[in-house]
Amino acid sequence: MKFGQQLKQSLNRDWVFNYIDYERLKEALREPRNWDHKSEQSFVEQLEKELDKVYIFQQVKAEEIIRRIAASEKEVNGCVARLDGDNQNGEESPTEEDFELLEEDLSDIIADVHDLAKFTQLNYTGFQKIIKKHDKVTGLILKPVFATRLTHKPFYQDNYDAYVVKLSKLYDTVRTRGNPVKGDSSAGGKQQNFVRQTTKYWVHTDNVLELKLIILKHLPVLVFNASKDWAEDDTAISSIYFDNTDTWELYMGRLKKTEGAEAIRIRWYGDMSTETAFIERKTHREDWTGEESVKARFKLKEKNVNAYLRGELTPEKIFEKERRERKRSEKDIASDEQLAREIQYRVLTRKLVPVTRSFYHRTAFQLPGDARVRISLDTELAMVREDNLDGRQRAGDNWRRMDIGVDWPFRQIPKEDVELFPYAVLEVKLQTQAGQEPPQWIRDLTSSHLVEAVPKFSKYIHGTSTLHPKRINLVPYWTPQMDVDIRKPISHKFGIERPGASNDISTSGNLEDESEDDDEAIGLPPVNDGAQDDEALRRLRDARDTMEQHDLDRRRDYGTITNGGGPNALDVEERISAQQLHENDYPIYDSDSDDEEELEEARQRGGWRYRALVARNKAKAMSEAVLNGLIALIPRPRPTDVGEGGFHLGVPSWKQPGEIKHFKAPKGKRIHVPVRVEPKVQLATERTFLSWLEFSILLGSIAATLLNFGDGLALAAAWAFTAVACCALFYSAGLYLWRVRMIRNRRAVTYHDRVGPTLLCLGLFAAVAISFGYRLGVGGFEGGLKG
Secondary structure, eight states, rough: OOHHHHHHHHHOOGGGGGGGHHHHHHHHSSSSOOOOOHHHHHHHHHHHHHHHHHHHHHHHHHHHHHHHHHHHHHHHHHHHHHHTTSSOOOOOOOOOOOOOOOHHHHHHHHHHHHHHHHHHHHHHHHHHHHHHHHHHOOOOOOOOHHHHHHHOTTTTOOHHHHHHHHHHHHHHHHHHOOOOOOSOOTOOOOOOSEEEEEEEEEOOGHHHHHHHHHHHTTBBBSSTTTOOOOOOOOGEEEEEEOOOTTTOOOHHHHHTTOOEEEEEEEEEEEEETOEEEEEEEOOOOOGGTTTOOEEEEEEEEEEGGHHHHOOOHHHHHHHHHHHHHTOOOOOHHHHHHHHHHHHHHHHHHHHEHHHHHHHHEEEOOOOOTOSSEEEEEEEEEEEOOOOOOOOOOOSTTTTSSOOOOTTTTTTTOOGGGEEEOSEEEEEEEEEEEOOOOOOOOHHHHOOOOTEEEEEEEEOHHHHHHHHHHTTTTTEEGGGTTTTTTOOOOOOOOOOOTTTTTTTSSSSTTBBBBSSSSSSHEEEEOOSSSSSSHHHHHHHHHHHGGGOOOGGGOOOOOOOOOOOOOOTTTTOOOHHHHHOOOOTTTSSSOOOOOHHHHHHHHHHHHOOOHHHHHHHHHHHHHHHHHHHHHHHHHHHOOOOOOTTTTTOOTSSSOOOOOOOOEEEEEEEEEEEOOOOOOOHHHHHHHHHHHHHHHHHHOOOOHHHHHHHHHHHHHHHHHHHHHHHHHHHHHHHHHHHHHHHHHHHHTOOOOOOSSSSHHHHHHHHHHHHHHHHHHHHHHHHHHHHHHOO
């Protein structure tokens, strides 16, 4: 819907006169026929009044929320003190009703925080759109001037995370009736007979705060250092990922999810002054192995990291002090020492170097000591190059570059060195007993309009593939979807609501400009079915990233690609997957041929196999060119191009604006689609081959039996059955070898056989027909002789 309509529907009825008067400002742009200096001055004065009104109200409401939180904290502490018996005034212990009133009051404060954030978002968008409309209608440039005014009255810069942490603690205390769960924040235990499930989601920046406020009502914010006041820098997490820049073997292994694929990284928490680093190794295990993927790590002083990576500091020396102090068991120390030895060996022998850094602020939700439900939300996610390729010394001889810290979005480094991810990343980890469903609120959350599921998403894979476009050709499946807006209509009633209020419509819906289409609003060409080049994707991500930043330099005009649809409309992937895109199972992900990946692997090994594949690909290309040329010469009716979507005969098309029928790989890239390989797939392939083999042997036995009859008819039938048996045998053997190779390489191909059974039936029919035909022919000839 248009922004003006969205603004009217999303207004908080109690605050209606404090919003930007968007319609009045639009009318002011339409009134004068000839826009002169007087008209401009009048419009600017009116705009200044609106900015003052919004800024003052935002400041007043923010102070009011702070006072309400402080008052509520005092009431909660007093109520808990009375519950514990620490009451010197002789007051009665709190009742269940007292706690319910406190919970209702906190819920009201949470709704206020949500409404204030929505108020800020709507007004900021309104100012940006009206300035853009002014510059287009009048031809005068007001945007830079008004940007200066915004820096002096930055009503949009408030950080609500401090509210979230404080409200989470209070709400958890009230919800547990003064007995919040306590325990080791890093604990989780080794629980048996539990099904572990991890899913990842993208969250649009418009929905981040609402999502945090929803989750804190069910899980408290996990604070690792409760003795220290909350600070944003404490939530920062940085990781340096290692790889071989010649083979990219760790990237390929993690992307393809091969058995035993490893990721080696160095992680630290907080700013660059942190003295402790964690050396980590993540190992992927296939489900059929019966083992779980493992993440193991050990601590190391930051000043010793370089010596360790060069092999100068041995694992024995690292844990020498711990052995003397005996603060941990010898078994744990030996395990960490073995891990340090293995990681050091891999770094040295595989020539692993720093390639990519990931940075983000993490808000974690979990009951301390209870890992059954763990939720983390990573915001302000960025990936940064750490390599020394292209002749530039980024990290140099150090294990990390020192020209950045926690100063996101790292404007001091070149744009090509940083990838600002446009969304937050939500990770939900569940441990449920076998056969037991996850909590209902988790199911409601993950099926809501606030999140977009992206299975197997990896920060390292995304950052490495994006920052090295000339070196990485195999990209993850979500790369071509980065230009699809993930915001969706509300599918069911879910979110922060205030009973009786009018703001029950989430602002997560798309906000269109009244006079411009979506693609023009963000300065990009319309989305089409062709390949998007890397520069276009980068422009889109940069535009999307700047929408919800904290200062004006990170914000710029933003438009949307609407998904359309009614309240129960499916999202883009659901609608696409529900359609028959091609009569021959045309894939959703359109990538280059898998032969190119096989050719690249053979090129790295060299030898005769590589030469044979090159010759085969050239012969195939030439034959296809000749065939296409001959087909083009054949006269036949040509369909009329009626444009995208075709004729609908008055029926609305399933295809929504901005959607594509299938995702096309960027030019020169190939999409890797995750393929789940289980033991039953290999076993089914073997069983199928054995069935064909059994049938071929049966036909061969029939042929051998027919030879014993000795007449011409038997000989002809024997030859026919022998030919069918041999063809079936060679065909099944070739098909089996092809399937095994595809399974081993985890290729997303069509494994079911459409041709073989049909040819087999036709062959048997031909063999039997020859037998009967020969019998009838000989019988007729002999009957004629007797006659």
